[in-house]
Amino acid sequence: MFEAPYLLFLGDAPDALAAKMAQGIYDWRPEAVAGQYRMEGCGADLKIKDLSIKEAVAAGAKTLVVGVVNRGGIISDSWMSILVEALEAGMDVASGLHTLLRDQPELVAAAEANGRTLHDVRIPTVKYPIATGKKRTGKRCLAVGTDCSVGKMYTTLAMDREMKKRGLKSTFRATGQTGILIEGNGVPLDAVIADFMAGSIEYLTPSNDADHWDFIEGQGSLFHASYSGVTMALVHGGQPDALVLCHEPTRKTMRGLPDYTLPSLEQLRDLALPIARVVNPDCKVVACSINTQHLSEDEALAYLAEVEAKLGVPAVDPFRQGAGRLVEALD
């Protein structure tokens, strides 16, 4: 989709959270990153080489990737001159922001004048088919969550990395902008037209070797009033053989929905499994992936043991413990 190496643009990110996207790219594809660009007053730091636009080009950077979000997902005026400078210096620009690069006349003009490309990864560039529900060869694992932002992407990236480390056949299948920026391709599912959602996921996870696993990045939650339709399409389009249930145990209410509490992992299993079995009768819940970042080590281990006893499948925090047991649960 777009070329490495990248210059990660952190802009004027007030803190590390605002540069989460850049951090994600660096964590999972360090080999693709040439360095970071931070504006004066930037409060985020990936602890990698700071490069000017000129230095980045000299270091071989091909694409400036906007790795920062701000309120409203807009492209602030203060960024504009730097992005234009990058285009003029010969880099492409990629972004997952809601505001599109292609809607900025200054950027369009600079890209045209310099023969460069603007990559808006949030917008589908493929005409996806209607889903057929046909059985494909190869295996698929999907992360489903009790809520949005509980670690579904992290879980599938960690499982994919662990599979590759073990010399097993595996692909991470990105369905959101950060995942796409990390993997270099994928389906921006939240921007796909309703009728083509499931078809876009069939397209993303085609037939493959019998012993190959796709690790499909989850989106939303079947229990999230705003985005459940997206999740549903992911389950039916992905036709998973294995589900990994993702949860953040200290979260009080659903993300963006203060009136809603989170379902339990049992409730998630009991809803997700019959839905998945509509398209794949052999689908199983193989493991739970728990984001224990807000628990102490002792609390985390106790909680994981509790979940494991209740659900009868391995419960793991891949960030603390690695994804080994998650991958072994696929057998």
Add this chain to the structure above:
Amino acid sequence: MFEAPYLLFLGDAPDALAAKMAQGIYDWRPEAVAGQYRMEGCGADLKIKDLSIKEAVAAGAKTLVVGVVNRGGIISDSWMSILVEALEAGMDVASGLHTLLRDQPELVAAAEANGRTLHDVRIPTVKYPIATGKKRTGKRCLAVGTDCSVGKMYTTLAMDREMKKRGLKSTFRATGQTGILIEGNGVPLDAVIADFMAGSIEYLTPSNDADHWDFIEGQGSLFHASYSGVTMALVHGGQPDALVLCHEPTRKTMRGLPDYTLPSLEQLRDLALPIARVVNPDCKVVACSINTQHLSEDEALAYLAEVEAKLGVPAVDPFRQGAGRLVEALD
């Protein structure tokens, strides 16, 4: 959205099925229809006044509505001169076809030259919000089906009409192109961007009088691999108080999915109800609406009695029996 009275354009429909959309509009809004336009060799006939473009304008027709579909949903060349004639004579043109009026340079030119409007009801014209999941006042009834095209639109239209006949407060809420053409407004849900599906349904069914019922047209099926995400968004965005389960008992496989059989009404209830209760804990299945068109009267009555015994709620074919018992089941 667009102005009545309509001239229903049947074009060169080879048979009645191809003019199903025109038939639907005439069945449900006869008062809005000035007459029909049939080309030479047209095999469909609504048994209403045949009008030329001139006669239609003289009769006060404001909008020519394309009420025919052909293979691929395209606008055939043979229709073009008639649509241009209508625009030149002072009518607007409305269509629910996949191929857009606005993508036809001839039509765009004729509309501009004559100050007329092209209405593509398949395309959203509103920037819908993200769903909030907030409780709204008023009541909502949603039709959910074991499959696509089992009578969900018919059921909600019939219930809305019956409510109005009884002097009760009611609105039909269209979510597909035929429904929108009938009601004059609605949300073309299958064309909405994934992230905004549930929000578009919240927008369509806002807070209302405590004794007012919205009858929300269903789409797809929670069991349909291609479109289940659309249905999911409808359930969570619609926040229904009442579900009516729709079924066609002679259908062997899911529409467009020859590898899939239909679920039972019990399976539909057991999946739809927990999903609906995520957003409305008081939601109930109030009735079954059965499309018995392929059964004899005796077979139909026997089947309905069987369903009623099994599901414990009224089972009705509103086409044969009217929607009275469906409406009474709302109490």
